[in-house]
Amino acid sequence: MSEPVLSVEHLSVEFQVASGRVRAVDDVSLTIPSGRVVGIVGETGCGKSTLAQAIPRLLPEPPARIAAGRVVFRGTDLVKVPRGRLPLVRGTGIGMIFQEPLNSLNPAVKIYDQVAEAVLIRQWREAGVLPTFRGGPNPFDYSRRPLPETATVLSRPIVPGGPAVERARRRLPGRVEVRREVLDFLRLVRIQDPETILDCYPHELSGGMRQRIMIAMALSERPSLLIADEPTSALDVTIQAQVLTLMKELIDETQASILFISHDFGVIAEIADDLGVMYAGRLVEFGPVAEVFRSPRHPYTKGLLRAIPERYKSEGPLAAIPGSVPSLARLPPGCRYHPRCPLAQAVCRVDPPPVLTRTAETAEGEIHRSACHFTEGVAGLP
Amino acid sequence: MADPEHTSPESPARPRTRPWVSVARALRGFYRVLRANVLSFVGFVLVVAIVTVAIVVVLAPHLLVPYGATQETGVYSGPPTLLRWPPSFAHPFGTDGASLDLYSEILLALPLDLGIALAIAGFALLAGGSLGLIAGFFDRPGSVGGYTSAFILRTTDVFLAFPSLLLGLAIVAALGPGLWQVMVAVLLTWWPYYVRLVRGEVLAVKHLPYVTAARAAGVSERRILLRHVLRNVLEPVVVYFTLDIGTVLVTFSTIAFVIPGVVSYPRPPEWGSMLSFFNLNYPISQYWWEVLFPSLAIFVTALAFSLLGDGLRDVLDPRTRRALVESVAAPNPPPEAPELAGTAAANPSEGASMPEGS
Numbered sequence: 001m002s003e004p005v006l007s008v009e010h011l012s013v014e015f016q017v018a019s020g021r022v023r024a025v026d027d028v029s030l031t032i033p034s035g036r037v038v039g040i041v042g043e044t045g046c047g048k049s050t051l052a053q054a055i056p057r058l059l060p061e062p063p064a065r066i067a068a069g070r071v072v073f074r075g076t077d078l079v080k081v082p083r084g085r086l087p088l089v090r091g092t093g094i095g096m097i098f099q100e101p102l103n104s105l106n107p108a109v110k111i112y113d114q115v116a117e118a119v120l121i122r123q124w125r126e127a128g129v130l131p132t133f134r135g136g137p138n139p140f141d142y143s144r145r146p147l148p149e150t151a152t153v154l155s156r157p158i159v160p161g162g163p164a165v166e167r168a169r170r171r172l173p174g175r176v177e178v179r180r181e182v183l184d185f186l187r188l189v190r191i192q193d194p195e196t197i198l199d200c201y202p203h204e205l206s207g208g209m210r211q212r213i214m215i216a217m218a219l220s221e222r223p224s225l226l227i228a229d230e231p232t233s234a235l236d237v238t239i240q241a242q243v244l245t246l247m248k249e250l251i252d253e254t255q256a257s258i259l260f261i262s263h264d265f266g267v268i269a270e271i272a273d274d275l276g277v278m279y280a281g282r283l284v285e286f287g288p289v290a291e292v293f294r295s296p297r298h299p300y301t302k303g304l305l306r307a308i309p310e311r312y313k314s315e316g317p318l319a320a321i322p323g324s325v326p327s328l329a330r331l332p333p334g335c336r337y338h339p340r341c342p343l344a345q346a347v348c349r350v351d352p353p354p355v356l357t358r359t360a361e362t363a364e365g366e367i368h369r370s371a372c373h374f375t376e377g378v379a380g381l382p
Numbered sequence: 383m384a385d386p387e388h389t390s391p392e393s394p395a396r397p398r399t400r401p402w403v404s405v406a407r408a409l410r411g412f413y414r415v416l417r418a419n420v421l422s423f424v425g426f427v428l429v430v431a432i433v434t435v436a437i438v439v440v441l442a443p444h445l446l447v448p449y450g451a452t453q454e455t456g457v458y459s460g461p462p463t464l465l466r467w468p469p470s471f472a473h474p475f476g477t478d479g480a481s482l483d484l485y486s487e488i489l490l491a492l493p494l495d496l497g498i499a500l501a502i503a504g505f506a507l508l509a510g511g512s513l514g515l516i517a518g519f520f521d522r523p524g525s526v527g528g529y530t531s532a533f534i535l536r537t538t539d540v541f542l543a544f545p546s547l548l549l550g551l552a553i554v555a556a557l558g559p560g561l562w563q564v565m566v567a568v569l570l571t572w573w574p575y576y577v578r579l580v581r582g583e584v585l586a587v588k589h590l591p592y593v594t595a596a597r598a599a600g601v602s603e604r605r606i607l608l609r610h611v612l613r614n615v616l617e618p619v620v621v622y623f624t625l626d627i628g629t630v631l632v633t634f635s636t637i638a639f640v641i642p643g644v645v646s647y648p649r650p651p652e653w654g655s656m657l658s659f660f661n662l663n664y665p666i667s668q669y670w671w672e673v674l675f676p677s678l679a680i681f682v683t684a685l686a687f688s689l690l691g692d693g694l695r696d697v698l699d700p701r702t703r704r705a706l707v708e709s710v711a712a713p714n715p716p717p718e719a720p721e722l723a724g725t726a727a728a729n730p731s732e733g734a735s736m737p738e739g740s
Binding site for chain 1: 597603617
């Protein structure tokens with residue numbers, strides 16, 4: 001397997017609140033290999049979105065603080081990037097898709113200008129006019145794969161800064177080129193007549209259209225990693241299906257790796273290659289998606305899977321996990337899941353299971369990890 | 383310098399229509415939106431009329447002011463007596479004790495009063511608005527911006543602790559009489575409201591997902607502030623500013639009225655001091671026109687800007703704007719709505735509520 005696009009190592013994120021510090025993400029490690037889709041599921045408040053925003057350092061700091069860990073993206077540790085340089089790092093390979101398509105587009109800016117802003121930033125960076133981040137052991141690599149069919153402007157090498165800026169500016173793409181690229185990206189997300197919506201304001205479009213435009217803006221950076229934070233949760237089911245289909249097609253076309261956050265197992269099963277399950281700020285299970293579905297190795301995953309409503313069973317109450325998610329400010333000692341866990345024993349109340357050390361190898365040689373003292377007992381649960 | 387990101391935010395590359403065509407279209411749309419609401423249309427017409435009259439009075443007073451700046455009424459051109467005339471055809475608003483034509487006098491005061499109101503509200507908008515922008519956007523505790531923000535806000539608290547009219551009167555009392563002194567006094571009490579307003583709006587906007595989305599796309603902080611935050615804050619602020627012009631006018635006139643002689647009537651002519659002078663020197667029961675017409679001038683001007691401000695809210699919001707333009711442009715929609723393709727834009731005139739003026 002090639003070098004991972006992103007590797008998150010022991011990442012902890014804390015929030016400063018009135019009553020002290022709260023760890024929203026605790027010791028999470030995961031790697032995203034090139035071209036793979038990693039899904040993260042969990043209940044509300046388990047730290048999924050915090051994780052998604054902490055990776056590109058989008059959380060407001062303070063109150064948020066990255067307490068420990070590294071986020072290595074293409075050879076650069078994003079945690080170590082000084083705050084003032086962050087605008088140079090963002091938008092250079094990590095694209096974000098947000099949850100609410102309603103609020104994720106600036107209501108006062110026309111569609112064309114929204115997409116053009118993202119396109120222009122990349123073009124300016126590529127032409128060397130905008131300062132670009134060159135930190136870490138390996139500088140960022142701007143020579144991305146061109147998008148199939150739609151890519152009209154090939155990536156340009158970085159022009160050294162300083163006196164060469166004027167020369168670089170002359171090589172900037174003109175208006176016609178920007179417009180063509182904006183239209184290309186809108187067509188890429190399957191908008192049939194992109195010319196007709198260029199002058200629209202976001203509120204004039206449907207939710208699905210807006211989410212497509214968000215995806216187009218994220219893709220216009222030619223990202224090698226796309227972070228999708230519940231991109232389909234705010235959409236109704238038919239639009240959700242359309243957007244999912246679109247994203248699956250785009251994965252093949254752009255070869256981007258994706259971190260896909262969701263609370264919907266159906267969506268994850270549809271799109272992801274690997275699946276991580278989060279509970280109360282911790283990653284409790286991580287493995288290939290089919291393997292996690294077939295033989296979960298953490299009682300929480302098992303409980304979640306059991307709680308999915310069955311289509312053909314119309315009688316009886318829906319299955320649920322007893323109890324509720326603990327508040328992050330008052331976590332139970334030991335394993336965080338033990339008050340709700342059917343397998344809990346004395347050791348669980350005292351001793352937190354080490355993070356993702358219980359491994360098992362699947363038939364294909366992929367590693368399926370979990371954080372549970374009694375991971376072998378999970379298979380025996382109802 | 384070498385950073386075009388901040389210098390070229392122009393909307394690039396469109397099939398260009400001729401500029402005057404788009405300007406005409408924009409004006410027509412503006413007109414339609416205003417016409418949809420009768421009151422705001424009245425406000426708009428009044429404001430345009432008032433501003434036009436003020437400009438004419440400044441540039442060519444003989445067109446509108448029958449007795450000119452020297453006020454030769456012909457009624458009495460000797461030393462001033464107590465000779466006063468009620469409204470008549472020759473003097474529609476009557477004359478005052480010095481035989482000055484009140485109609486001319488009120489018109490001559492218009493540019494000054496309007497200018498004062500615009501200048502004070504404008505200064506307050508610029509100064510208070512930019513301070514509010516800074517205080518709202520750079521409020522990370524512990525940083526330089528955080529301390530600046532706290533300093534700005536505590537200073538506004540000091541000013542807001544006093545009722546603005548009382549504080550204004552106190553400042554005038556300290557500075558002494560004079561037009562400039564009153565202006566400075568009103569301005570000093572005025573800017574903190576804009577700090578509060580803008581800061582509140584910025585705080586609301588800056589955590590919206592589209593600001594985070596822009597940040598994720600690598601947009602620089604300065605550009606986020608100007609394009610994504612300021613642009614969405616502008617709408618309520620402009621509305622408030624328009625409404626505020628009338629309030630400033632009233633406050634200024636009140637100070638000029640309450641402290642007699644703070645602005646020395648009759649030169650320069652100013653509505654508040656005019657009222658104060660007449661009120662003190664002549665009994666209203668006999669010489670009602672001397673108080674009525676300057677008050678009416680203040681009232682109408684303040685009202686005009688308030689009405690316009692209400693209408694502007696609709697104009698500035700792209701949601702109501704598009705809906706209003708189309709609802710007025712096509713009063714009778716065709717019975718069968720055109721079928722839109724699955725991915726095409728939703729019909730914007732649906733769903734948006736249309737405030738009906740008449």
